[in-house]
Amino acid sequence: xxxxxxxxxxxxxxxxxxxxxxxxxxxxxxxxxxxxxxxxxxxxxxxxxxxxxxxxxxxxxxxxxxxxxxxxxxxxxxxxxxxxxxxxxxxxxxxxxxxxxxxxxxxxxxxx
Amino acid sequence: xxxxxxxxxxxxxxxxxxxxxxxxxxxxxxxxxxxxxxxxxxxxxxxxxxxxxxxxxxxxxxxxxxxxxxxxxxxxxxxxxxxxxxxxxxxxxxxxxxxxxxxxxxxxxxxx
Numbered sequence: 001x002x003x004x005x006x007x008x009x010x011x012x013x014x015x016x017x018x019x020x021x022x023x024x025x026x027x028x029x030x031x032x033x034x035x036x037x038x039x040x041x042x043x044x045x046x047x048x049x050x051x052x053x054x055x056x057x058x059x060x061x062x063x064x065x066x067x068x069x070x071x072x073x074x075x076x077x078x079x080x081x082x083x084x085x086x087x088x089x090x091x092x093x094x095x096x097x098x099x100x101x102x103x104x105x106x107x108x109x110x111x112x
Numbered sequence: 113x114x115x116x117x118x119x120x121x122x123x124x125x126x127x128x129x130x131x132x133x134x135x136x137x138x139x140x141x142x143x144x145x146x147x148x149x150x151x152x153x154x155x156x157x158x159x160x161x162x163x164x165x166x167x168x169x170x171x172x173x174x175x176x177x178x179x180x181x182x183x184x185x186x187x188x189x190x191x192x193x194x195x196x197x198x199x200x201x202x203x204x205x206x207x208x209x210x211x212x213x214x215x216x217x218x219x220x221x222x223x224x
Contacts, residue, residue: 008152031211032210032211034211034212034213041200041218042217042218043202043215043216043217043218044155044202044213044215045215046212046213049210049211049212088154088155090155090213092211098143098160098162098206098208098211099157099160099170099211100157100211100213101157102147102154102155102156103154104152104153104154105154
């Protein structure tokens with residue numbers, strides 16, 4: 001059983017702070033890594049994806065991947081109350097891109 | 113209009129009833145998926161399809177069946193609904209090269 005583990009949270013940060021979300025995965029053959037944001041009762045929406053070791057930045061968001069440690073993270077700089085949501089880590093399974101395995105999600109609350 | 117449309121959005125039914133959730137997409141993607149989401153459990157894959165002649169079981173297919181009527185349509189059926197199938201169901205599509213999923217708005221099913 002391929003697993004994706006996330007800190008369940010909730011994670012609470014003050015407005016303007018950096019929020020750090022972490023994810024580990026068990027399948028060494030995984031090739032693609034995704035962070036989705038999901039507001040309560042809504043569908044997940046893609047925030048970032050990363051394929052290569054290192055950092056990938058997009059605006060206030062930075063994804064970090066370390067395949068040797070089987071670890072992927074998402075940093076949110078200058079956190080805003082509108083960032084309050086559940087963040088889902090997802091990883092492709094079995095060395096192909098046909099199926100995503102999701103973690104259980106981390107609930108982030110940004111306090112004004 | 114949404115690229116991935118699910119109907120119904122909300123449904124309340126009784127134990128033993130047959131239920132169909134429908135999904136249609138205008139993205140032109142070959143790959144379609146049905147996921148189930150329970151509070152605190154993330155997204156679990158029920159079934160997926162790579163084309164109209166290809167249907168595959170996911171992690172939790174027991175009690176469910178699917179039909180791929182056309183490239184753009186993928187339906188999920190509960191032949192005899194039971195209360196522990198109460199959940200939020202998502203349809204998703206993928207064009208395949210990256211693994212990125214595009215989600216519908218979700219169908220909330222309550223089985224009494």
